Amino acid sequence: MDINFYKYQGTGNDFIMIDGRSFSLGPDPIPYIQQLCHRKFGIGADGLILIQTHEDYDFEMCYYNADGSQSMCGNGARCAVAFASFLGIIEHETSFLAIDGAHTATISGNSVALRMGDVKEIKTVDQDFFANTGSPHHMRFVNKVEEYDVVSTGRQIRNDSEKYPEGTNVNFISTLSPDTIMVRTYERGVEDETLSCGTGVTACALVYGEQKQKNNINIQTPGGNLQVSFEKSEDGSFQEIVLTGPADQVFTGTISVN
Template identity: 30%
Template sequence: MRVPFTKMHGLGNDFIMLDAREKPLPPMSEGIARALANRTTGIGCDQLIVLEPSDVADFRMRIFNADGGEVEACGNASRAVALLHGSAAKVETSGGLIEVEPTDGGARVDMGIPRFEWEAIPLAYAMDTLSMPVAWGELENPAAVNVGNPHVVFFVPDADAVPLDMMGPGIETDPLFPDRINVNVASITGKDSIKLDVWERGVGLTRACGTGACATAIAAMRRRLTGRKVAVTLPGGTLTIEWDANGRIIMTGPATESFRGSFDWGDYA
């Protein structure tokens, strides 16, 4: 069975897009997703995205990380989906409904309302999520935010000085985080600007993480470190994040189609 795919990226965070809205695919498994994501023997990606029919939205977006695990949300992939779909749409995700709309060179995404309750992150036990009384070496007192998926955010003087490639795995898998966690290390560079590096759950260091940019911006706003609209700069580029008057997170940024192709499903099943 030959399956067409579209390879896309948002600020270098790359995706394999499979469109099963009209022609169903065989069931996706962790093993197949991991094999397709492999950069040596597969197509290669940070996330595999499967578009399917939905009873509650225009369509459903399923998200599989490079390790094969299915996750709730992906901001950069949401912009890529908007570009691929070609018009405004409501999209069902495991993390809730989002709204996407293509713009020149990218998309605007309504990521919904952030959650801060410790059970919603989730954490293993109750604590203040605005300034958590925990530390991992030099990284201490983070904020936790769920923006469809779970994030912990550390504010430091110089994000580039933190060895996130070494510290990220231990924080991601700490027992404090039952569903594991995305790890964000950020520096405030101005009243409306943030520098950010992200260790992404199930992926590792990434050039960009849309939900990480959203979570970090919201954490900075809750701490009154920035205004309600900020530019978040990641290694792959910059996203604009706004926390609007209705409490919803609005993310705007680029997305790009790289190429199209096809593969034999049996080679990866």
């Protein structure tokens, strides 16, 4: 089977994009996804995204992690918006469906501002924190996150079956200035550190913003810079959450898979 694909990246989080409006990976797409995302034997990516038609929205984003599991991906969704714009499905604004529900977004140049889903609460886990921003995220504040052992510590927390029977993503945070944090993330489904994680930096911005009484946070990741703004309601939930950052097409091609 020959597959036409596009490669996109959002602050180093990279994705294989496929126009799925008239194409299907078949009833069991997982082996294809694992092969395509493999960095030695395939194209190589943190995940794969199919853009599909939907009668009630501009498009539907079907996101798969590199291991074939499904989740919400903030950077992937921003890249999906850029891809939909490239395909001529949308212009500057869009409403689309993802695994966690409906989202809206705007695009200007290579900058995509994505409206995330509301977050009910931030939970305390021992000395750390947890929030679900469309995907589950454990968060820990550390000193000098650039020197921290993200992979081994993240893998240990991710596989803590007592606390997280279904696993979790794990984020490590350091404060750089009153309005800026640095975040590194160990991603479930990739099973390694990624250069950036959109749902992860969103969760980190919420917990930092709540502590510091700020609602517009700049986030540095190993792959680039993002911004998160939000509003906190009287019941303690977080609303009007917007994740903003770049989304770029890297290359395109055709690959044959068995």
